[in-house]
Structure formats: structure tokens, C-alpha cells
Amino acid sequence: MLEVRNLDKHFGGLAAVSELDLNVSQGEIFGLIGPNGAGKTTVLNVIAGTFLPTRGKVIFKGEDITRFPPYRRAQRGIARVFQRNVLFRSFTVKENLLVGFHLRSSKSATEIFYKNAAAHNQERVEREKAMQILRFVGLSQQADELAINLPHGYQRALCLAVALATEPELLLLDEPLTGMSAEETATMMDMIRALRDERGITSVVVEHNIRAVLGLCDRIAVLDYGRKICEGLPKEVVENPEVIEAYLGAEQDAV
């Protein structure tokens, strides 16, 4: 479904990512891990279109999207959850989702001056759809609160909800579990799994929480200094001596 081919990304003289190949298939939860500064977020940024790669290609559903701006990738079905809680701060929780519906709803210029019955109907349908998504992420009680006033864990869930509002096929999750309690972490992991099982949504997860990644992901790639040093099932990755040396060595006791 998503293919990254021979990707290089340089910032000035610094090679953040080099010669990276990734292959994510439909309905998979793909983990991207590595020590700090390994280039995980850079890879995600290139897939989402925030950065253009120095070399290499990004192919999504057989289409070369390497040069697409982010909003066109969103049209193709790629949604993203940012590392920090990026939300529409001055909007309510529900309004945040309504912005997310932008892609799948057609609004004409005449609506600025006059709304006909169909437009009103569409608005009602969208509000209902927003509530459905909010119920899924467990925020239906907070629908009318300002996004900025939510606690961190809820904001994280709202980030996911906004991404879901675009009806994506591929979710890019940048550290979805940071700063969450054990309980919230478990809920978030359940949600990502449910999205895969019920809607067939593919996810690429960048995460620091190793235990969570091992439990959540179907396949994992490990980056170190911008290179992929290993890829495979969680079990294989943990046993790979190179990975242990590069990354897990210090944390082995913790895992």
C-alpha cells in the first residue's frame, strides 16, 4: 500500500535519512522505532509531505506522491497525528472534527449567502458523524468544550479523531502514546487495533514506548542514524543483536 523507495533526506550536510526502503501493506500496523535522532519523525514528515525528500520516491496505492503537497496526500487518504498536540485551539471539540470533514464534504460558494435544505441536511449529517467519531475515541461528553481546555490525554484522542474525520486509509501516528497514563495508553492501543480490524485502516506508528510498540505492531523497522538496521516481526526485532546493541541494550532490563 505504502512504499518508500531508496529515500534520502539531507538537512544541509546532515543526512537525516539515507537509503531507506519501507514497504507497508494494507491493514497492517507498522512500527518505526529507533533511538533519539534516528530520523523517525523525518520519515513520517516525508511520507506526509511536510518535507520533500532529497532523493527517492514515496508511492501510495501505486501512485507516485513524492512531490504532492500535504493537502493532496490527505485527499488520497493519508491522515496524520502530529507529535505535539496540534489542534484548532479556538474551536470546540466538535468543530475540530467539522474542519476535518472538509475533504469529504462539498460546499458551494452560494452557501455563503444562502443555505438551502440540502446544505442544512448535510450539516446535520456531519454533526451526527462527528458525534459518532467522538463516541469512538471516548470524547462524546466533551463535544462542546474548547479543544484547548482538554487535558493532555483527551487532546491526544482528539488529534486522532480529527485525523479520522478525513476518512483515511493510512494513518501516520507520531508518538501517539507520549505523556499518557497506563490506562490511556491501553485505550489508545485498543483504538488503533480496532481501526485496523473494523475499518481496515493501515497505520504507521513512530513511538518511544518500546513495550507498547512490541505489543501493538504487526511489523517493525528499526532506524539508527537514518539507516534501517532491521525489519521484521516484533519478536525477531527484539532478538536481533544489532538492534540490541544500537538501541535496546541500555533498556533491556526495562523491557
Next chain:
Amino acid sequence: MNRRQIIKPTSIVAIIIILFLAPVLIESIYWMSILALACINVLLVSSLRSIKLLDHISLGHVGFTLIGAYGTALLVMKVGLPFWGALIMAGLMSSFVALVLGYPFLKVKGMYFAILTLLTAETFRSIAYYWRGLTGGQLGLLNIPPPSPLTFPGLGTISFDTIHNYYYIILIVVLISLSIIYRLEHSHLSFKWQAIRDADNLAQSVGINVAWYKMVNFAIACFFAGIAGGLFAHYQHNLSADATSRFGVWTTLYLLIYLVVGGEAKFAGPIIGTLVLMFVGEFARPLGEFQPMIIGALAIFVVLLLPGGIIGLPDQFKLLYRKLLKQTTGVQGSV
């Protein structure tokens, strides 16, 4: 229906009726001119606020006013278009220039955007000042004719050669423009503008073409700046573009002060700010060179004590009232 729902529309209707009756009530040509200019400024500041929805501050609004003013005047005088056609054409010209410039300009934010627009306006002004063949150069454009008289069947003919009559054209165009800006602000377009203001990276990633929506916003605001300019050209009857003219930096600063003093949070902010400050300015005119100081002092006062501008006053009073109520009775006041 609650009280608010009745008070608001009736007061708006009342104000519009008073504005329409103004030429009958005010005999003085001087005060009529001030009122007409105030209407033009209201449109300028309101369209400036429309850009502010993106959190961009444009210091180049007078530049687009200049395009509208010279555009309308030249189209009427050299091409021979009727006033209304020229006005719309000039507005479109101004918005087209904004669309083209908006693409590179809107990639930067904050101070950088402000500087770019400021320099653009000064560039337009210099071009108008030195292009003798087209704009009359330093002498300016003289004798811009009033709009041709309109004949209403059964009512007779109205000519627009006096300010009392031309005021009606200004008032009607400004009211139509304001209602369009108002509708825009309550539409899905403005919803996206505010989303872009809050988080442009997230707006991108949910599929909003951020660059395009910003350009549309800028082009719409500059369209109305152009319209205001066109109205101004026929109001003034002659145009010049030297540094102290209407198209200099001073106007930009005054427009900003009107916006800040009026309050940018609400649609009525720019309207109230412009009207209040323009009339304060007029009453302070006998003070001569101290007049800008009065405006400046008022601006500082508002910025320090009323962060929401004049339009935020009722909310502040409500807050104060509730606080007092709480202190005296020890019970929290209801909303």
C-alpha cells in the same frame, strides 16, 4: 425570542435609517464630507479585519486602495466606462494584484508579511507618483467627474455632483460590501480561515489547500479595499500620490489604530472604532498639531485598559458587575 435577539436587529435598522436620513439632517458640507469619509474608512478597516482572521496584519491596504482609486478614475476618464462598471473593474484589478502577490507573500507570517505589504503599498504609491503619462505624476489626477445622474422612473433624476447626493452612493456600496463581508465571516470559508490561523500544519493535513485559501482571503479583502478606493476617487474629485496624501503610510497607521481601538474580535469593532476615532479627531481639530496626540493617547488608553477594544466594553462591564455582586452579596451572580 430573548431580549438580545430583538435589540440587535432593531438597533441595526435604526442606525441604517439614521444614516440614510443624515443628508437631510446635516446641512453642513463639511460634516457631510466627514461622514462620507468615515463610511469609506469603515469599509477599509472592516476588510483589514477580514485579513486579520488569518492573523496576518497587512500594512499595505492603502496600496490596494490606490489601485482601486486610480483604476476607477482612469477607467472613467480615459476609457469612458460608466462609474459603476469602473468601480467593479477597479475592485477586481486590485484583487487580482492581491492574488498574484499573495502567493509569495502569504508564505511568511507576522512581521515579515507586514513589512512586505508595507513596501508594496509604498511601491504602488511611488509608481503613481512618478508615472506622469498615466497618473498625472506629481500633479495628480484632476477633475474626476461625478458619477452620471441616475433616473428613477416616476421619481425623477438624481445627480451626484454634491456630497449630499454622492453620500448615498457611498452609503449603499459600503452597506452592501459590509453585508458581504459579514456573510463571509459566518460561512464555511471563514471557518477554514480560522482553522488555518489556529494550526496551518493540521489544516494542511486534513486536506485544506492552505496557500489557496489564504490567497482567496487576501484577494477578497483587497477587492473591498479597491472598492473603497474607487469611492474615494469620486469623493475627492482629484487624486495625488505624494507621501502625505491619502495613500501614504499615515493612513495605514490610522486604519490600524481604528482597528485596535474598535476591537478586532467582533464584526462591529472596526465600524465603531472608525466612527468614534474619526469624530474625536474632528473635534480635536482646533488643537492643530496636537490632534494626532489626542488619537494616540486614546489608542494607548484603550490598549492598556481595554484589551478587547471599545467593542469589548459591555463584556468588561458585565464582568465588573458580576464581581461587585459577588463581593456585596457573597453569592455568585448568574449569567
